[in-house]
Amino acid sequence: MSSRDMVILSYRVNPEDFAKAGDASSNTKKVLKKxxxxxxxxxxxxxxxxxxxxxxxxxxxxxxIIVSIDKAKIEIIARDYGPGIPDIDRAMEKxxxxxxxxxxxxxxxxxxxxxxxxxxxxxxxxESQKGKGTTVTSTIYIHD
Amino acid sequence: MNVNExxxxxxxxxxxxxxxxxxxxxxxxxGDLLSFVMANASKGNVWVTIQAHANIVAVASxxxxxxxxxxxxxxxxxxxxxxxxxxxIPILTTGDDTYTLCCKLHDLGV
Numbered sequence: 001m002s003s004r005d006m007v008i009l010s011y012r013v014n015p016e017d018f019a020k021a022g023d024a025s026s027n028t029k030k031v032l033k034k035x036x037x038x039x040x041x042x043x044x045x046x047x048x049x050x051x052x053x054x055x056x057x058x059x060x061x062x063x064x065i066i067v068s069i070d071k072a073k074i075e076i077i078a079r080d081y082g083p084g085i086p087d088i089d090r091a092m093e094k095x096x097x098x099x100x101x102x103x104x105x106x107x108x109x110x111x112x113x114x115x116x117x118x119x120x121x122x123x124x125x126x127e128s129q130k131g132k133g134t135t136v137t138s139t140i141y142i143h144d
Numbered sequence: 145m146n147v148n149e150x151x152x153x154x155x156x157x158x159x160x161x162x163x164x165x166x167x168x169x170x171x172x173x174x175g176d177l178l179s180f181v182m183a184n185a186s187k188g189n190v191w192v193t194i195q196a197h198a199n200i201v202a203v204a205s206x207x208x209x210x211x212x213x214x215x216x217x218x219x220x221x222x223x224x225x226x227x228x229x230x231x232x233i234p235i236l237t238t239g240d241d242t243y244t245l246c247c248k249l250h251d252l253g254v
Contacts, residue, residue: 018197018198018199019198019223021199021202022198022199022201022202022203022206023202025202025206026202026205026206026231029205029206039187043187043206043207043208046206046207047182047183047206047207050182050202050203050206051179051182054178054179106178106195106197106199107176107177107178107193107195107199107200108178108179108199110177110178110179110180111179112177112179112180112183113179116179116182116183119183
């Protein structure tokens with residue numbers, strides 16, 4: 001990839017579509033491998049996109065994930081159309097979850113999604129407006 | 145050790161992902177909470193779980209685990225098998241519960 005090139009991937013994520021949850025992250029990972037991105041960076045991006053996908057699937061009215069890759073960094077924007085997070089500080093606590101019993105039985109909703117995303121990010125931002133939606137932005141720098 | 149040798153040594157039942165049977169095994173991780181597995185399992189690990197829905201394949205594939213062992217006689221969903229075949233992630237099943245299987249993995253040097 002030359003310094004000016006940028007690859008942008010965009011995925012729609014549907015609410016409660018567990019059969020498709022994981023497809024966006026799997027595809028992103030394949031693209032990163034093809035681009036020759038180091039495997040430790042690829043793993044971090046895979047975890048961020050997967051957790052974002054699962055969060056949108058479980059908690060939202062649907063949304064999208066946009067992954068922008070350039071020579072220096074990878075930016076993941078996960079945006080949904082509501083209902084929004086009432087208390088972001090609580091949502092960021094390890095182990096806190098509002099997921100239903102059904103979702104927990106599948107092994108989701110352990111309250112580790114957002115903390116995992118933050119841990120794997122170099123920069124991490126979360127904005128939420130009740131009734132409107134949530135946008136999570138994660139930036140991961142590519143080392144040489 | 146590769147997945148095929150592991151499978152033979154422990155008498156596991158391979159149900160999907162045959163083309164990944166030569167993947168190298170370098171350790172194991174046991175757990176059923178997907179976010180914990182994503183955060184803590186390593187590339188090349190055997191993953192022991194009682195989850196059997198299609199998302200286990202996405203998790204194993206994303207962090208490049210060697211294979212999935214579905215323990216405790218849990219039946220694996222058809223779409224999970226399809227996904228595992230597509231991704232080349234072996235799924236092995238056993239009647240042993242997670243603890244018993246992990247002891248056997250340990251005895252085998254995994």
